[in-house]
Amino acid sequence: MSERGNAPGQSLGKTGIVIGIWAAAGALPLLAKMFGIQFLPSTEWLNRTFLVGICAGLFSGGGAVWIVARRLSSIPGGGEVRKAVAVIGAPFLGYFVGRHAVVYAGPMIIALVAGAQVELSFTVADANRHYSSRCPSSIELQGFPIIFNRLCGVPEEVRRNLSSGKEIIVSGRGTGLGVYVDRLRPGDWTVAPLLRSL
Secondary structure (H helix, E strand, O other): OOOOOOHHHHHHHHHHHHHHHHHHHHHHHHHHHHOOOOEEEOHHHHHHOHHHHHHHHHHHHHHHHHHHHHHHHHOOOOOHHHHHHHHHHHHHHHHHHHHHHHHHHHHHHHHHHHOEEEEEEEEEEEOOOOOOOOOOOOEEEOOOOHHHOEEOOOOHHHHOOOOOOOEEEEEEEEEOOEEEEEEEEEOOOOOOOEOOOO
């Protein structure tokens, strides 16, 4: 008669895998942005997942606090300042991981796996802001969180024709949920120039 002696360890291993996948999904949008991959979820998807994203973020933030608190209680010493930073930082990091996993990672993965050439429309918030050399010739879009509200490498002839409130059409590989940005044009143009590579 063979009994499983490691059932608690196995369940902890499975939990660790689930947490790792969740954290990777939450980090995916930030990593893509860092490597110059520009993805925009559709405004319809942003609106539909607004509350779900907040709930996922709060749940994930609570989970992060629980994990940190359990880890800290099992580690002797370690410094009070480090423990305080970990406890204070955990809910914020957990919130952003959870929200990004729902709002951004899902559409990114679907667009990558099952996407085709699509066009989605967005609204310009500001076409005259100048950001760092990491995001040259950029425009700011309405309705996006701060980190994801900029499109970089916009050709100057396009930027000159944009103003706050104007519609742009973005094309690239994607679905109705979002698009990997390849080209963009003002809503009243018929030809879309390529974005400059960063």
